[in-house]
Amino acid sequence: MERKSTGKKVKLLGVYDYTVWLTYFGLFISIVGMMEGLRGRRTNAVCCLAFSGLCDAFDGRIARKKTDRTEDEKAFGIQIDSLCDIVCFGVFPSVICFTLGVNGAAGMLVIAWYCICGVIRLAQFNVTAQGRSGETEEKLCYRGLPITSASVVLPVMCLVGTRIPAGIFVLLLHFILAAMGLLFVLDMPFPTLKRKGLAFFAAIVAAALLLLLAWEGWGC
Numbered sequence: 753m754e755r756k757s758t759g760k761k762v763k764l765l766g767v768y769d770y771t772v773w774l775t776y777f778g779l780f781i782s783i784v785g786m787m788e789g790l791r792g793r794r795t796n797a798v799c800c801l802a803f804s805g806l807c808d809a810f811d812g813r814i815a816r817k818k819t820d821r822t823e824d825e826k827a828f829g830i831q832i833d834s835l836c837d838i839v840c841f842g843v844f845p846s847v848i849c850f851t852l853g854v855n856g857a858a859g860m861l862v863i864a865w866y867c868i869c870g871v872i873r874l875a876q877f878n879v880t881a882q883g884r885s886g887e888t889e890e891k892l893c894y895r896g897l898p899i900t901s902a903s904v905v906l907p908v909m910c911l912v913g914t915r916i917p918a919g920i921f922v923l924l925l926h927f928i929l930a931a932m933g934l935l936f937v938l939d940m941p942f943p944t945l946k947r948k949g950l951a952f953f954a955a956i957v958a959a960a961l962l963l964l965l966a967w968e969g970w971g972c
Contacts (some may be wrong), residue, residue: 767828772814775829775836778807782840786847796846798907802957804840808833809950830881834874836900840872845902849929852913853922862929869933870899887929894942897935905932911960914967944962955961 785800815821815829846863854863873896877928880895909928913921 773810866933873936
């Protein structure tokens with residue numbers, strides 16, 4: 753028996769306009785990077801992490817330029833950004849560090865600590881962001897270290913790791929992860945980055961990646 757069309761359009765949950773494209777693309781790059789890391793291609797994985805961080809640096813700025821967003825779209829943007837951040841800058845760096853040697857009993861505790869603190873940091877950020885009357889307001893500082901800092905710290909650490917003994921490098925990674933986890937949840941101010949600050953850190957990461965590629969090669 754032939755069914756008559758109801759004329760209803762199929763709708764998708766979520767938001768798909770240009771305000772979230774960079775967020776979704778950053779997540780895609782991070783998933784690719786995790787697979788590269790698990791294949792032992794450390795340099796490829798670190799490059800993906802850095803590129804995901806670059807996407808995160810600009811997704812919020814692009815979203816705020818759309819002035820006609822509804823309250824639901826703004827709330828969705830806050831939630832999806834944090835959900836992607838815990839994968840891109842919580843789980844993804846943990847996978848990289850695991851493949852680099854942070855994988856014993858102490859390493860598992862450090863990685864668990866890092867991820868839990870990252871989740872707490874992002875949950876608190878969401879609560880604070882939803883409490884602000886205007887999401888477009890310029891923030892002067894963050895409370896607690898932003899979890900996206902992993903996209904700067906880890907590429908630099910991997911570069912350092914090519915110049916020091918492997919055992920010392922792994923111990924240093926344990927310490928860095930534990931320290932970053934603590935900084936995520938410490939209630940202390942961290943200034944937001946303006947254009948010059950973003951350019952400075954982007955230059956540091958780019959230099960670290962270029963040196964890694966020169967010393968180890970793409971596909972390593």
